[in-house]
Amino acid sequence: MRKNLNTKIIVILAALAICVFGITGIPHGVTPAALKNALVSRINLGLDLRGGTHLVLQVHVEEAVGATADSDAARIQTELQQAGITVGSVVRDPQRTDAIQIQGAPADRVGDIRTTLNNRYSSQYDITSSSGTSWTLTMKPTAVRDLEQRTLEQAIETIRTRIDSLGVSEPVIQEYNLGSNQILVELPGVDDLARVHDIIQSTARLEIHEVQGGPWPDEAAALQALGGNLPYDSVLLHEPAGTASPNSPDQVYQVKKAPEVAGTDIRDAQTGRNPNTNEPQVVFYLTHAAGDHFADFTGANKGKSLGIVLDNKLREVATIRDQIRDTGTISGGAMGEQQAKDLSMLLRTGALPASISYLQESTIGPSLGADSIREGVMASVVGMLVVMVFMLVYYRGAGINADLALFLNLVILLGFMGYSGSTLTLPGIAGVILTIGMGVDSNVLIFERIREELHAGKSPAAAVDQGFAHAWTTIIDTHVTTIVSAAILFIFGTGPVRGFAVTLTIGLLANLFTAVFVSRVIFDSNLNRKQRGEALSI
Known part of the structure; x- marks a missing residue:
């Protein structure tokens, strides 16, 4: 019996050590500041605690x-x-x-x-x-439905890739179930809404078309030159003012509708410098198959013009001097360093399959998040202290048992979040507080049952054994039903609601371990130290 009890104590201590490491990792020192930094680096804070940007996007499928x-x-x-x-x-x-x-x-x-x-x-x-x-x-x-769903999924993946390039930690980018073809984007720690707009919304669809005519000063002049009718396989595109050179006017070109190179043909894009002007430029590289096609096309059309089209606007019109295979450049105009970096990133991550519009947008300041953290932690600490004092007063010696199990429950919860990289939100803190309540509820069920067995005249060891045995079914029922409810919240909820569901579920599973296993080990250890017939403090 004693050997089996020692094994259980080792299991509990090992679980405690593993969870503490999950919370703090390897701190750089043992000072309060070092421990706080270690904790913050392991526990990710959600948008409502850290501050950041909240967006709901509509994809025009x-x-x-x-x-x-x-x-x-x-x-x-x-x-x-x-x-x-x-x-x-x-x-x-x-x-x-x-x-x-x-x-x-x-x-x-x-x-x-x-x-x-x-x-x-x-x-x-x-x-x-x-x-x-x-x-x-x-x-x-x-x-149509399949295409719309693929468009939504591709938009989510494209936006996620672009956001990852910004270095945002723990972003939320997912389908928004409260609307049709909508995306929820939450970016903790990002408050530059204008930059987020530029990165997310630009379609950055790069295409290379054969130029069939132009330039003309406007579309009316272009149609007049074409005899009043635009061929069905052609489109008119504008080269905006200042594109070819700082003082160039707006011009219109006739280009072939079908591109020779599409956005999906680009395998990479990097920033660089124009060797002649030292201005920023973007160098893009084509896939092998696209490069072969482009080489055949340019080799057979020397002397003709090509138009580099970005988001349905001409960025450059150039004459084919020689065969071109798999490399091209975009430069000129008012492109600065940041614009070149953003454009190369957009080309690497691919074009959005459809345009998007903003249905909701808001920013949360870090000061509001700091207030939420302070008040949430204060509520958790006060609630836990009040509960622990109550258990000590009402259940006397057994209250120490409950308080130890409650503390370990919180350590397991935070340790799991540290290992899994889960994001702690304000509703998540509410889940932690509710977990404390559920943990006390389990101990109350067990302790009251033990009291009933003692009042029936059973020995302390038999009362403990029967108390845990009879309370087990009720504890399982209450925890399973609550976990099912949390699972429904996680499946159909978004953002903070999911954070509440995650912390509640982890806390309940930890509570099953602490209330049943840990608490029983503490009771058994206490009974082993008592003399036969000695009363149990409960």
Whole structure:
């Protein structure tokens, strides 16, 4: 019996040591300041305690649907030409984002057209024809929903990558379940809202297009030069004033709609210096496949012009002097050091699949977080001291047992948070306080049951044994039901609500260990030191 008790005591001491290390790690000294710094470095503080930025973003997924339809329209045009079928136009329906219209198709090639379309597009589009000369491809509802969900997930991953590049610790970036196609972003310690806007919202979609005409001073002059009609495979893009040089005017170019290099073809981007002007520039590198295609294109089109398009605006128009494979540069204009760094980061992390808008935005100052920490810790300490004093007064010697178990419960909770990197929020502190209450409740159940067994005339050892045995079922019931409730809060809640659920769940699991195992070991150790028939202080 004594050997078994010693083993249990060693287990408890080992758990205590492991959890203390989880809370403080290896402190640089034993002074209060060193211990405080060690604690702060292990326990991550949430937005409401540390201060920072809170955002709710709306992702305009319909833009991704429209972009997919545009891309498919260009691909259909190419595939029909390869099949020897000439049509008037293949464009996205101007009234809808999920439909493609084919006009001017030869009526004698209906079968060939349907075969070409069915081979690749029947799984995503419903294909119909009214007269044989016009066709409509409408994206299926399931395909639209899948595309919208992928767009939301890609936006979350892109934003997370960009935020990680800012060095923000423990950011919250997740789907916001209270709205449709919305993202919750919480950035502890970040209060520069303008910089966050620039980093998150910019789509930074870099493309390289063939320039087919221009420049003209405005779109009206461009359309007049083109005979009043813009070819369906072309678009007009602006080169904003000051882009080519500090004093250059706004100009309009005709460029091919389908890009030769798209944003997904970029594998890396870094900042550098223009060797001639020493101005900041961004050097980008293409993937192997994109580099091969670009080399073939530039090798066959020497003397023609290329346009580097960033977010639907021309950044540079350059003449192809020689074959270009996998490297290009962006420079000029008013680009400074910080703009070059931000642009290279955006190109590395990829373009957002759709634009976003801000539904909610707020900043929380660190002083408010410091007040919350001070008041929350004070509430926890006062609550714990009051409970411990009550247990000592009401249960006498057994109250020491309960207080030791309660203290160990708190150490296990903080130790787990230190190891797991969990974020402590203000509702999380409330979860800690509730855990203290639940821990006392378990001890009260056990102690009252022991008292009943003693009043029934049983010996102290038998009363302790029966008290734990009969209270165990009730303790399990109360803890399991509360943990289930906490799990529901974690699944459907956001941010601070999840912090409350996490701390409550960890605290309850720790309480099962301390109230049942630790408390029982303390009782058994106390009984071993007593003489047979000696009363139990409870």
